[in-house]
Amino acid sequence: MATARSTKTKIPQLSWTEAQPAPVVLISGPEGFLADRAGQMIREALKQERADLEVHDIDAASYNAGELFTFASPSLFAEPRLIRVDSVEKCSDAFLEDAKKYVTQPAEDTTLVLRHGGGVRGKALLDLIRGGNGVEFVCAEVKKDQDRLTFVQSEFRRLGAQISPNAARMLVAAYSGGLGELAGACEQLVSDVGTRIDEDDVNRATEGRVETNAFKVADAATAGRAADALVLLRQAFSTGTDPIPMLAALNFKMRGIARAYGATGSGGQLAKDLGMAPWQADRAVKDARAWREEDLARCIEMAAETEWLLKGGSRDPEYALEKYLLFIARRGRER
Incomplete structure (x- = not known):
């Protein structure tokens, strides 16, 4: 019966761009930069609601039994809590057992964010969340140039700036490393040049790379x-x-x-x-x-x-x- 109920209430896999707080949040996928960005979006949303937000970080790989429940326990002044858990794909057995118990009955005024980079470790926990015990935001790997181009264009929109199509392509070609480096280049261009970026601006900025x-x-x-x-x-x-x-x-x-x-x-x-x-x-x-x-x-x-x-x-x-x-x-x- 439990399996059938999970199938009926299976949650959608949402884009990282839609990241927002919930009692249990799963941030999945191999693209670490996007996962960090999604986590920041959730933290900022919570801080806007309550400036006294308590933030706790857990490494699932070195987790000791009971830590999760200790952090989730109400404090003396009842501040809201954000618990961020990294490396769920490498989690200890103790974390897996505690997390499976927790997600079925999350604590009040607490947001639990679980970061899973991929792989089969922790699958039982992921299935439990996806069965209706949380929300999931996906950070798929960005490999194709077209996807990187789309990312650049979205970064400039986020920064309130515009970049010409050819300039965006030049920027993608110049920064073939991680998305973090590419995002940093977008921010630097806006800071140095302004809100309208063309090919000459990118050429000057990437000269010598x-x-x-x-x-x-x-x-x-x-x-x-x-x-x-x-x-x-x-x-x-x-x-x-x-x-x-x-x-x-x-x-x-x-x-x-x-x-x-x-x-x-x-x-x-x-x-x-x-x-x-x-x-x-x-x-x-x-x-x-x-x-x-x-x-x-x-x-x-x-x-x-x-x-x-x-x-x-x-x-x-x-x-x-x-x-x-x-x-x-x-x-x-x-x-």
């Missing part, structure tokens, strides 16, 4: 401009750029071309099928037409070989990268 240099090299190589690509690569080396980020940019471009090889359809459908922005899909399809299938397959093999050479397999990693770059720029053909 390793990622920006790397993508300029990759763009030249995949466009077939061997001489330009080689000059840009050697300029990057002369400024101390590490070969690994350069290889990553080349491989990123080549994976897109490989996915686009032989693809057909309208621009919008191609972008959806390939998991790219429309302009990227068009470029990848165009670049793919210059390749033969056997040469493209060899390029994928050469990418793995070059990575091995750059990570200790060669005494001259710069030469190894130059060789790979010229193979790409010449589309696998000797000239």
Whole structure:
């Protein structure tokens, strides 16, 4: 009977952007930055209601029996409580048992926020919450460039600013690391430039970044401009750029071309099928037409070989990268 009741009352999985307080909150998914942002939103909402909010933090991995109930116990002055639990995916057995008891009967004036990064550990607790004993906000991993572009656009809206489409794409290309770095770049641009951002603003702000240099090299190589690509690569080396980020940019471009090889359809459908922005899909399809299938397959093999050479397999990693770059720029053909 309990299982049937849980099925009927299964809660929806909401976006992290909708995060708000509830007696039991599950923040799930691998994207740590978004999870932190969701947690901050909940804390700020509670602080606006009551400035005397008590905040307690628990590490589920090192939890000792009874801690949760101790923090949830009413204080002398009856202040509201926020209990934040991290690393639920690594929780101790003691936490799992206490949490399963707690979520079925949460304490009054208490918000319990559980952070679960993924995996099977703690599944019984998650099933209990999803069965109707809480709310869930999902922080899915952001991997596709289109998703990162959407994130950038939403960040500027949050900051009360506007960025041109091409400038947003340049920013995404320049900051290929975590979302935290990308969000910080958005805030810095608004602070330095103002609420209207264009391509020149982004170009000035990202000038000299390793990622920006790397993508300029990759763009030249995949466009077939061997001489330009080689000059840009050697300029990057002369400024101390590490070969690994350069290889990553080349491989990123080549994976897109490989996915686009032989693809057909309208621009919008191609972008959806390939998991790219429309302009990227068009470029990848165009670049793919210059390749033969056997040469493209060899390029994928050469990418793995070059990575091995750059990570200790060669005494001259710069030469190894130059060789790979010229193979790409010449589309696998000797000239």
